[in-house]
Amino acid sequence: MAVGRNAMQARQRANFILFLGPAIVLLFLFFIAPVVVDIAIAFTDMGPTLRVTEFTTANFERFLSGDRRLAQVAVTTLLYVLGTLAIFNVTYGLLLAIMTTSINDRAGSFFRAIWLLPRMSPSVVYALLWAWVIDPTEFGLLNQVTHGVMGLPLIDLMNDTPVLLIIILNGFIGASMGMIIFTSAIRAIPEHLYHAARVDGASGWQVVRHVTLPSLRWPLSFITVYQALSLLVSFEYIWLVTNGGPFYDTTVYALYVYKRAFENGQYAYGAAMALVLVAIGIAAALSMWRFLDMKSLLQPPRIEVH
Amino acid sequence: MARIELEQVSKSWGDVVAVEPTDLVIEDGEFVAVLGPSGCGKSTTLFMLAGIYAPSGGSLRFDGQVVNEVEARDRNVGIVFQSYALYPHMTVHDNILFPLRLSKMPRSEAMAKVERFAALVHVDELLDRRPAQLSGGQQQRVALARALVKEPKLLLLDEPLSNLDATLRLTMRTEIKSLQRRMGITSILVTHDQMEATTIADRIICMSKGRIEQIGSPDDLYLRPNSLFVASFIGAPPINLVEGEAENGALYVSETRLPFLNGGAMGQVTLGIRPENISFAEDGLAGTVAAVEPMGRETLYILRTPIGHFSVLQTSSTKRYEVDASVNLQFAAEDTLLFDRASQKRLDGVQVHLP
Ligand SMILES: Nc1ncnc2c1ncn2[C@@H]1O[C@H](COP(=O)(O)OP(=O)(O)OP(=O)(O)O)[C@@H](O)[C@H]1O
Ligand SMILES: [Mg+2]
DSSP, X not given: OHHHHHHHHHHHHHHHHHHHHHHXXXXXXXXXXXXXXXXHHHTBOOOTTOOOXXXXXXXXXXXXXIOTTHHHHHHHHHHHHHHIIXXXXXXXXXXXXXXXXXXXHHHHHHHHHHHHHHHHSOHHHHXXXXXHHTOSSTTSHHHIIIIIITOOOOOOHHHHSHHHHHHHHXXXXXXHHHHXXXXXXXXXXXXXXXXXXXXXXXXXXXXXXXXXXXXXXXXXXXXXXXXXXXXXXXXXXXXXXXXXXXXXXXXXXXXXXXXXXXXXXXXHHHHHXXXXXXXXXXXXXXXXXXXXXXXXXXXXXXXXXX | OOOEEEEEEEEXXXXXXXXXXXXXXXXXXXXXXXXXXXXXXXXXXXXXXXTSSOOSEEEEEETTEEXXXXXXXXXXXXXXXXXXOOOTTSOHHHHHHHHHHHTTOOHHHHHHHXXXXXXXXXXXXXXXXXXXXXXXXXHXXXXXXXXXXXXXXXXXXXXXXXXXXXXXXXXHHHHHHHHHHHXXXXXXXXXXXXXXXXXXXXXXEEEETTEEEEEEOHHHXXXXXSBHHHHHHSSSSOOXXXXXXXXXXXXXXXXXXXXXXXXXXXXXXXXXXXXXXXXXXXXXXXEEEXXXXXXXXXXXXXXXXXXXXXXXXXXXXXXXXXXXXXXXXXXXXXXXXXXXXXXXXXXXXXXXXXX
């Protein structure tokens, strides 16, 4: 018996390493180690020459009181994240999912494929396309239509509505993720529920309201949390299309960090600001976890491993 | 509350024909049962009546009004789905309330009705639970309450009792029947249980491969089946079928000669005799017992005879025979059913007897 128990414990240990080992190694290499390095640099005075001469909290003092640009950056970031989520990643993704699942299968797949294209095209190509679309002269694609065909005055999105531009820019890509998740969630709803609701007297909208949406509670929470966090840290499209401009109008926090660190060589200050982003990310994730009851998203294991 | 008429109603998906053009009239307040093997189009027919599927052809009338184009929500039908289809995020109470809520019934009235119908199907203790917290039988009863609560003019039941235990099934059966009588709802019950069909329904519809094979009273289907299919589908244990050749006023099965008593036939003919209509006797068709299956009140014997295997149902109180015992079989001419194998139809009035 004793031997059996020892063997079982040994097997449990082996299973632990086998099942969780790779994930732990990755977590350490790509999350914990960078954060540790980041913390270390944040408390130095590392500048363009990469030399560290002293350990200091000056970066955080600057962050809290000395950086006049920060307030504007924070507001832009908030507008950008909330706007993209509310307009595209959640709402439009949901709309696309509901619409493409209620028309016939082939047309539905076609429209979904179209909305996947921005995500699948290389970022640089996508950015170049946008640069052409928003070009403020009459050669820009948008102006060719609105100015050339419809006779409206020339539009300069970059200067007139810069934040809206970066919201659209990211939203076109972000909507597809929600669309896919919501589509598969809608597909998983048993067809008979729709039939039952129809027979019970529901109109098309009432079917969506009483059958579809309640089943999407978890996917909706997931997309909101996940996309909020990824919008918070991503800046590649903004960087490629507007480079944070005009002036600082589209400089979101992550881009600001990047610019300070890599364009101005203020590595230590950049690291300190990145640390704040990590803290915000963790806090946001945890509070949303509580708030949206993410725990119920996690299922108990289907099979038990001993 | 509604007279249902189907005129050449059919349903197909591309090449798949689920229901062939069908004519059928169900009288106001009538209770009919639909019997048939899996995949014969029972659910599809119900779905067309409910307005979930649009018929591919023909016209469907409620009280003389063509309803082909009328949406499900405007038909006032109640349906219990084979899969229950309860709304998973709503409590039992809200599930039953849902049709009333959509019909904008005053809240107090709706609440009272929910209570009443929940009590009727014995789920009044479970009103706060969600469907996932119910057993299959409990879910089925909730589905029944949800279908009944709006007092529909047509009630469609797609195997609504299949998950209940035998006792509960019997009570629910009686319950449904008396409810249907009281409310006068035209009802259609799909079932695999012949007992259920025969006890609950005024008429039984027997379907096969998308077609109605026969409509009639339980006696019609049992005693006077139109076709080989109905004869073999109705009755448990199933009818004994023996294939033979008819000539010179008798049916020949291998060497055995069974003279025609009434009428006659020619060509390929199949003889059917139900297991309960065969008895053991001093003389008659000789056979040996191949298997004995006690079934409680009755015992089923499988017998080997020169003209094939026969199953014979005997009350268990009579003399027991062991395996390999030699026996003689008798059956009365009026219990024989004869079918033309080419057309699969029953030869009306034709009977055979043992020489
Ligand atoms: N949506 C559909 N698309 C294509 N074929 C279908 C569809 N629904 C049903 N069928 C086909 O139609 C036929 C009849 O199906 P139906 O569900 O009416 O059978 P049923 O008599 O209710 O069977 P069961 O007793 O197993 O419930 C089957 O051959 C089935 O495969
Ligand atoms: Mg069915």
